[in-house]
Amino acid sequence: MAGVTGFSGGVYRREDSIKRSRFIVSVAHAPDTATARAFIEAVRGEFADATHNCWAFAAGPPGDTARIGCSDDGEPHGTAGRPMLQQLLHGGVGEVAAVVTRYFGGVKLGTGGLVRAYAAMARLGLDGLPLRQRIVPARVSVVLAHGRAGALRRLLPAYEAAILSEVHGADVECIIGLPVEHAAAFMAAVIDMAAGDALVDVLPPVED
Structure with a gap:
């Protein structure tokens, strides 16, 4: 099923010492940019006496670059x-x-050493992170004649589908939720069941 692999909640924290500098990585769920920035400010406040509080976030699905930031x-x-x-972005985790x-320990790491240290701390933060798989279902709009509504309902179990909303007017208009991998087959089945007399469209997913 399509989904977003994300952090399950709370703050996950690891610590390491690199050439006498103390490094602490704090990781949290970030479903949107505002949540990410609020978390960053909270950690900056908690470690206000630190030499640096460097940060990064990717507030979309794994690998998605639409909502990212770093400092x-x-x-x-x-x-x-x-x-x-x-x-x-390459850790297989979204919304993070x-x-x-x-805390500077008196030994300079150089630019290459800093890159390696911060990358290693980010990896350390992802290692062992408690994750959850959030399923984002497909949503399909179906418009068909009233006389075919019963046949539509009978199709649902085979595709793990459910009616999310239903409006009765000149026709029946339904929004169907189902696993995205079943969407194409379900849409084809609806068209076949209605002998071509149905309007079927994929709607954008609604994420919580």
């Missing part, structure tokens, strides 16, 4: 936020935000 928070440009974001807090 080096004072580290050399491109050495923290971007490496973290790349780990989030991460903040890597650094």
